[in-house]
Amino acid sequence: MGGLFWRDFEYIPNCGSRLQADARDQAAAIAGRLDQAVGTGKRVLVATHTCPWRELNGHPISGGVEDILSAYSGNSLVGAELARRSAAIEFLICGHTHMPVREQSLSGIRALNVGTDYGYFRGVIYETADQSVRWIGEPVENVTPPR
Numbered sequence: 001m002g003g004l005f006w007r008d009f010e011y012i013p014n015c016g017s018r019l020q021a022d023a024r025d026q027a028a029a030i031a032g033r034l035d036q037a038v039g040t041g042k043r044v045l046v047a048t049h050t051c052p053w054r055e056l057n058g059h060p061i062s063g064g065v066e067d068i069l070s071a072y073s074g075n076s077l078v079g080a081e082l083a084r085r086s087a088a089i090e091f092l093i094c095g096h097t098h099m100p101v102r103e104q105s106l107s108g109i110r111a112l113n114v115g116t117d118y119g120y121f122r123g124v125i126y127e128t129a130d131q132s133v134r135w136i137g138e139p140v141e142n143v144t145p146p147r
Contacts, residue, residue, distance in 0.1 A: 052079035058099025083107035
C-alpha cells in the first residue's frame with residue numbers, strides 16, 4: 001500500500017480476538033443513538049462510516065482473500081439494528097469503501113454509498129421537502145448499480 005493509512009495495520013493483524021466484540025459495541029452504540037432519535041417521533045436521517053449492508057459495499061465480493069476490503073468495510077450488526085427501526089428511518093448514507101453505490105432500498109430503508117475518495121469530492125444533498133436525492137461533486141457515471 002506504499003504506507004500506512006489511518007491506523008489500519010494497528011488493528012487488522014490483531015482483530016481476530018476482538019472483531020466480533022468491536023462490531024457488537026458499534027451496533028449497540030448506534031442502536032442507542034437511534035432509539036433517542038426515534039423517540040422524538042420525527043423521521044431520521046442516518047449517516048454511518050462503515051456499510052451496514054454488503055449491498056452498499058461497492059467492492060466485488062468474490063469469497064477470496066481480497067475480500068478483506070469487504071469484511072473490513074461493513075458491519076451487518078449495524079444493519080440489523082437499522083432494520084429494527086426502519087419505519088422511522090427516512091434515508092441512510094455511508095461511504096467507507098470509497099466506491100459509490102446507487103440508491104436502493106435495503107430492509108425498507110432508502111440507502112446509498114456516497115463513495116468519495118482521496119482528492120475527489122462527491123456528496124449528496126437530501127431534500128427533506130420532497131425526499132429527493134441529488135448527487136454533487138465528481139460525476140457518478142460509473143456508480144455501481146444495485147445488485
